[in-house]
Amino acid sequence: MTQTFYLLRNQAVPDIDRIEVYEANQGYQALRKALKEYEPKALVEMVKASGLRGRGGAGFPTGMKWSFLPDDGRPRYLVVNSDEAEPGTFKDRELIEKNPHLLIEGMIISSYATGAREAYIYCRGEFLFGSEQLKRAVAEAYQRGYLGENILDSGFSLDIKVYRGAGAYICGEESALLESLEGKRGNPRLKPPFPAVAGLYGMPTVVNNVETICNLPPLVENGPEWYRSMGTEKSPGLKIMSVSGHVNRPGNYEIPLATPLRALIEEYAGGVKGGRQVKAVIPGGSSVPVMTKDQLDTPLDYESILAAGSMLGSGGCIVIDDQTCMVAVSARLLKFYREESCGKCTPCREGTFWMTDVLERMEAGEGTPHDLDLIRDMADNIAGKCFCPLGDAALGVVVSAMKYFPDEFEAHVTEHTCPMGARLYDTVNH
Amino acid sequence: MKPEWELWAQEAKAEFPKANSALLPLLHRIQSQEHYLSEDTIRDVAVLLKLPVPYVESVASFYSLYYKNPVGKRIIHVCMGLSCALNGSDELMHHLEGKLGIQEGQTTPDGEVSLLEAECLAACNLAPVAQVNLRFVGPVTEDTADQLLTGEVKS
Ligand SMILES: Cc1cc2nc3c(=O)[nH]c(=O)nc-3n(C[C@H](O)[C@H](O)[C@H](O)COP(=O)(O)O)c2cc1C
Ligand code: SF4
Ligand code: FES
Numbered sequence: 001m002t003q004t005f006y007l008l009r010n011q012a013v014p015d016i017d018r019i020e021v022y023e024a025n026q027g028y029q030a031l032r033k034a035l036k037e038y039e040p041k042a043l044v045e046m047v048k049a050s051g052l053r054g055r056g057g058a059g060f061p062t063g064m065k066w067s068f069l070p071d072d073g074r075p076r077y078l079v080v081n082s083d084e085a086e087p088g089t090f091k092d093r094e095l096i097e098k099n100p101h102l103l104i105e106g107m108i109i110s111s112y113a114t115g116a117r118e119a120y121i122y123c124r125g126e127f128l129f130g131s132e133q134l135k136r137a138v139a140e141a142y143q144r145g146y147l148g149e150n151i152l153d154s155g156f157s158l159d160i161k162v163y164r165g166a167g168a169y170i171c172g173e174e175s176a177l178l179e180s181l182e183g184k185r186g187n188p189r190l191k192p193p194f195p196a197v198a199g200l201y202g203m204p205t206v207v208n209n210v211e212t213i214c215n216l217p218p219l220v221e222n223g224p225e226w227y228r229s230m231g232t233e234k235s236p237g238l239k240i241m242s243v244s245g246h247v248n249r250p251g252n253y254e255i256p257l258a259t260p261l262r263a264l265i266e267e268y269a270g271g272v273k274g275g276r277q278v279k280a281v282i283p284g285g286s287s288v289p290v291m292t293k294d295q296l297d298t299p300l301d302y303e304s305i306l307a308a309g310s311m312l313g314s315g316g317c318i319v320i321d322d323q324t325c326m327v328a329v330s331a332r333l334l335k336f337y338r339e340e341s342c343g344k345c346t347p348c349r350e351g352t353f354w355m356t357d358v359l360e361r362m363e364a365g366e367g368t369p370h371d372l373d374l375i376r377d378m379a380d381n382i383a384g385k386c387f388c389p390l391g392d393a394a395l396g397v398v399v400s401a402m403k404y405f406p407d408e409f410e411a412h413v414t415e416h417t418c419p420m421g422a423r424l425y426d427t428v429n430h
Numbered sequence: 431m432k433p434e435w436e437l438w439a440q441e442a443k444a445e446f447p448k449a450n451s452a453l454l455p456l457l458h459r460i461q462s463q464e465h466y467l468s469e470d471t472i473r474d475v476a477v478l479l480k481l482p483v484p485y486v487e488s489v490a491s492f493y494s495l496y497y498k499n500p501v502g503k504r505i506i507h508v509c510m511g512l513s514c515a516l517n518g519s520d521e522l523m524h525h526l527e528g529k530l531g532i533q534e535g536q537t538t539p540d541g542e543v544s545l546l547e548a549e550c551l552a553a554c555n556l557a558p559v560a561q562v563n564l565r566f567v568g569p570v571t572e573d574t575a576d577q578l579l580t581g582e583v584k585s
Contacts (some may be wrong), residue, residue: 037530084552085550087513087550088554092552125493126561161445161446166496167493169549181451184447185489206454245517250554250556252555316514318513318516329512339549340490362577427502
């Protein structure tokens with residue numbers, strides 16, 4: 001088990017959210033180095049060479065995303081996605097609450113690299129403390145000359161603004177986020193054009209996740225070879241995994257990519273609670289298919305998890321023990337997507353509604369064998385037919401759970417009872 | 431309309447001058463004073479930002495943290511997300527419902543406490559977790575559940 005603290009520095013250094021502590025621990029040194037020793041283009045090349053991939057869920061190569069910005073003289077924006085709401089994921093919240101200067105330093109480096117003069121942090125509305133921490137840290141950074149005009153005498157200027165959302169998971173989707181940041185309802189936009197071409201206020205915009213941007217200071221400090229010394233060829237570097245559910249030590253763990261899932265659960269997170277066994281793991285946030293106890297030796301990198309039928313996603317790893325009902329798990333997650341569907345398109349809005357209804361009725365012992373076909377049929381009618389990825393995301397767990405645990409689903413509709421002998425929650429509450 | 435709202439609107443516009451970006455920050459600030467956004471408040475905000483009333487209404491109604499109806503001084507959000515459910519969130523909700531004599535989604539008759547469901551609050555390490563006026567409390571145990579009702583609240 002390798003425990004490093006490049007991103008989660010706060011776990012090793014108390015009070016690093018305060019600027020004087022951050023500075024005393026090499027804080028803002030990477031920024032000095034970037035401004036002094038690198039041209040913006042060289043930084044983009046460094047990010048490309050490092051192989052850093054977006055940590056918001058899709059794993060898109062960050063350097064490549066940055067190089068999509070058209071060189072047409074229009075103002076550019078950097079927007080940091082701090083709307084973290086994918087069930088099971090809680091890494092960005094720790095970063096902004098406990099180590100906000102790392103994000104700010106990363107944003108200044110990223111803005112310098114991409115040519116942005118204005119940057120925004122879109123902070124989830126529920127993160128009241130997180131947004132206060134960010135605002136305080138931004139003000140401190142202005143006071144010390146890391147923000148504003150002519151930063152550290154480099155000739156580079158940048159303003160950062162903190163913007164609070166108001167409760168809507170869909171605003172984590174980058175185009176919905178930009179709508180919300182423009183003071184509108186958070187409905188996703190039609191793509192293309194992608195934000196790189198027409199983003200915030202119609203201008204070229206880079207949208208990156210909090211964790212992605214937090215990689216910049218250690219990357220500039222230590223170089224791309226260091227980054228590539230961890231993980232695999234296609235999935236290099238560090239990832240924060242949020243581990244929750246039935247584990248002894250739920251929390252965020254910074255791991256080298258390709259660490260086995262078993263090590264994450266047993267060594268980092270202290271194993272399954274009560275000495276019970278793993279039944280299923282949702283490795284990358286609630287939008288990805290489940291993995292089973294037979295797949296625990298899978299390395300946690302984008303390719304290996306994909307080959308195992310799931311996705312690394314946001315790194316929100318939910319561990320489910322062997323006494324838990326997978327119909328209940330599926331029902332609970334479908335309810336989330338029903339609540340959070342923005343309602344713009346029919347397959348998602350109606351599909352998540354009816355699927356939740358059927359799953360809750362099954363869990364309550366009121367389902368019929370026909371309901372299983374109904375779920376498959378609804379899944380077919382949602383898959384690939386929605387305006388944004390939320391519709392498909394709703395299917396990941398239920399479809400895979402039906403594949404891996406067919407007996408549990410069968411028993412609910414034939415015996416009208418839960419074979420686990422327990423109901424996770426009472427479904428009449430819907 | 432409260433006299434200070436005019437200044438708040440100017441400040442929001444100064445910070446976020448483009449498109450309608452001042453709207454969400456202004457709604458937040460006014461709601462933190464008023465506790466909810468009445469029809470009159472929505473109309474005032476529309477006037478302050480020179481926006482159509484139906485536009486402001488439609489934006490405000492999209493977001494779950496803008497309240498269209500009066501809410502309690504103490505708003506308790508209990509996370510019902512999967513990780514919290516695996517750690518007893520439903521029992522916690524039932525316990526609070528029993529203590530308060532209301533159902534989730536409701537406010538006590540004296541107008542003091544609102545009990546609301548939340549989706550995953552990105553604090554699954556604290557499961558089961560709740561927020562009191564958006565301040566995290568967790569993990570909430572059987573022994574500490576009642577502190578959600580009585581503990582000190584910051585606004
Ligand atoms: C429904 C939905 C919700 C999303 N929520 C988030 C989120 O909370 N945080 C995030 O960084 N990305 C989220 N994303 C991904 C963003 O659209 C976008 O890809 C990401 O912010 C890009 O940053 P990255 O390249 O650094 O990962 C979401 C996507 C979808 C479809
Ligand atoms: S798929 Fe769902 S969330 Fe996405 S646009 Fe359609 S209704 Fe909205
Ligand atoms: S499920 Fe409750 S905080 Fe994530």
